[in-house]
Amino acid sequence: MTTTREPVAQGLFTWPPTGSAPLRLIASECADCGLLSFPAATDCVRCASTASKERLLADRGTLWTYTTQGFRPPSPPYDGPEAFEPYAVGYVELPGELLVEARLTGSGPERLRIGQEMRLTCVPYTVRDDGTEVVTFAFAPVEEETS
Amino acid sequence: MTEAVIIGVGLHPFGRFPGKPALDMGADAVRLALADAGVGWPRIQGGYIGSYEVANPDAIVGRLGLTGIPLRGVFNGCATAGTAVALAARAIETGEHDLTIAIGLDKHPRGAFAADPSVAGIPSWYGQTGMFLTTHFFGMKINRYMHDHGISHETLARVASKNFHNAARNDKAWRRTPLSVEEILASPVLNHPLRQFMYCGPNEGAAAVVLCRADQAHKYTSTPVRVRATALRSRKLGAFEVQSPSFPVGEPVESPTVDASRAAYELAGIGPEDVDVAQLQDTDAGSEIIHMAENGLCKDGEQERLIAEGVTGIGGRLPVNTDGGLLGNGEPIGASGLRQIHEIVLQLRRTAGARQIAGTPRVGYTHLYGAPGVSAVTILST
Numbered sequence: 001m002t003t004t005r006e007p008v009a010q011g012l013f014t015w016p017p018t019g020s021a022p023l024r025l026i027a028s029e030c031a032d033c034g035l036l037s038f039p040a041a042t043d044c045v046r047c048a049s050t051a052s053k054e055r056l057l058a059d060r061g062t063l064w065t066y067t068t069q070g071f072r073p074p075s076p077p078y079d080g081p082e083a084f085e086p087y088a089v090g091y092v093e094l095p096g097e098l099l100v101e102a103r104l105t106g107s108g109p110e111r112l113r114i115g116q117e118m119r120l121t122c123v124p125y126t127v128r129d130d131g132t133e134v135v136t137f138a139f140a141p142v143e144e145e146t147s
Numbered sequence: 148m149t150e151a152v153i154i155g156v157g158l159h160p161f162g163r164f165p166g167k168p169a170l171d172m173g174a175d176a177v178r179l180a181l182a183d184a185g186v187g188w189p190r191i192q193g194g195y196i197g198s199y200e201v202a203n204p205d206a207i208v209g210r211l212g213l214t215g216i217p218l219r220g221v222f223n224g225c226a227t228a229g230t231a232v233a234l235a236a237r238a239i240e241t242g243e244h245d246l247t248i249a250i251g252l253d254k255h256p257r258g259a260f261a262a263d264p265s266v267a268g269i270p271s272w273y274g275q276t277g278m279f280l281t282t283h284f285f286g287m288k289i290n291r292y293m294h295d296h297g298i299s300h301e302t303l304a305r306v307a308s309k310n311f312h313n314a315a316r317n318d319k320a321w322r323r324t325p326l327s328v329e330e331i332l333a334s335p336v337l338n339h340p341l342r343q344f345m346y347c348g349p350n351e352g353a354a355a356v357v358l359c360r361a362d363q364a365h366k367y368t369s370t371p372v373r374v375r376a377t378a379l380r381s382r383k384l385g386a387f388e389v390q391s392p393s394f395p396v397g398e399p400v401e402s403p404t405v406d407a408s409r410a411a412y413e414l415a416g417i418g419p420e421d422v423d424v425a426q427l428q429d430t431d432a433g434s435e436i437i438h439m440a441e442n443g444l445c446k447d448g449e450q451e452r453l454i455a456e457g458v459t460g461i462g463g464r465l466p467v468n469t470d471g472g473l474l475g476n477g478e479p480i481g482a483s484g485l486r487q488i489h490e491i492v493l494q495l496r497r498t499a500g501a502r503q504i505a506g507t508p509r510v511g512y513t514h515l516y517g518a519p520g521v522s523a524v525t526i527l528s529t
């Protein structure tokens with residue numbers, strides 16, 4: 001059985017990822033002052049310019065801080081599965097770009113430490129009634145891939 | 148400019164009051180504050196009222212008297228009550244009124260706040276994927292702070308335990324069961340490193356403060372409390388704030404608390420070393436620790452030793468959240484900052500009963516912080 005996968009929102013990350021166009025977060029870069037915004041924004045929060053261009057962010061960074069989510073968030077707005085699975089979130093510092101808040105793969109704090117290398121990936125965070133997996137961006141510890 | 152002084156404070160208990168509307172709680176708080184000031188409602192010339200849940204909090208005049216005065220509803224997130232008292236004081240300072248009132252009231256349903264992210268200018272996916280939670284920010288901020296400044300899990304638990312013990316001495320507090328450090332460390336982790344008993348909860352309550360011109364205070368009270376400074380600041384680009392899907396890399400940018408605190412000290416001509424008692428936003432135990440430093444009351448990292456030595460306890464050199472803080476009282480958003488001021492006024496008058504701090508306190512400090520990155524500071528003195 002093939003599972004259909006859909007991104008949680010258009011314009012948030014490149015989709016579908018391919019060999020020549022891997023998964024990347026889509027930011028905007030202010031045409032006037034160069035400030036980066038993620039998610040992409042039409043208004044610059046530094047100079048109030050409304051002119052911007054698309055910019056793909058780096059897919060590697062370091063974990064700046066993190067926490068875990070131990071209870072099911074109020075729904076709506078959360079539309080994850082009724083059977084709650086704890087998850088982790090954190091800020092990943094993309095050097096010279098932005099600190100981006102993201103889901104982290106896994107749920108416990110044990111495998112996470114501030115400063116560790118992280119790589120962009122995606123996770124299905126919920127499944128619709130028709131079987132479609134809804135995918136969001138996430139970061140995974142790099143050391144788990146290489147060990 | 149005329150100085151504003153506080154001549155009356157009133158506090159409805161914080162907790163759960165099934166069947167009692169927020170407006171009734173607010174009216175009770177107003178009556179207590181008016182009685183404390185020895186002033187009848189018809190003499191109040193203007194008021195500022197804050198609430199998150201009540202659409203028209205100025206409907207409170209239906210309980211108090213339709214006197215035709217200007218009543219301004221204010222809302223500024225967790226800084227709502229700080230804003231209400233600042234505006235009430237400003238109306239006196241500028242000569243608009245001789246007698247004003249600041250009122251806060253709220254009645255939140257159980258559990259974490261739920262809202263559509265669009266009300267905060269944030270896209271839907273942020274809420275759908277489980278990121279739109281203020282508790283994440285508090286967990287992540289203290290986790291980084293512990294890493295950078297050597298704060299232990301025990302210190303988080305000590306802060307919570309202190310606040311619950313203080314609340315146990317406060318018959319208007321919500322959580323009056325003292326909890327030990329061990330009991331707090333045994334409660335479930337909600338957002339690492341923060342546990343269930345390290346978080347405050349939204350609840351219900353109201354508070355009010357009556358202010359007048361300093362040169363007329365003698366008509367009402369022998370113990371006026373001076374409003375030395377009020378300051379409010381919003382977040383700057385690059386600061387790490389609640390509900391930020393991203394923020395710029397680079398040198399750390401300070402929180403609006405640091406900015407509001409500095410502005411307030413400067414306005415008051417009072418330094419952190421002069422503060423005798425403080426009320427700091429303790430949304431969670433980690434926030435109280437961070438806010439000690441952000442308000443200039445200690446250096447980053449000093450909290451580990453200060454808290455272990457009991458410096459922030461009622462018997463310590465710098466008592467913090469003597470009434471139990473948000474951990475002990477819960478957070479009806481509109482009323483929270485006025486509860487803080489109520490406690491400081493009692494402490495400066497030396498009428499705080501079982502939780503009265505020792506000596507002759509002269510300077511009290513209150514601080515609020517919340518979404519989307521707003522901070523309010525009030526400095527009061529005898």
Ligand SMILES: [Zn+2]
Nearest residue numbers: 030033044047
């Ligand atoms: Zn710009």
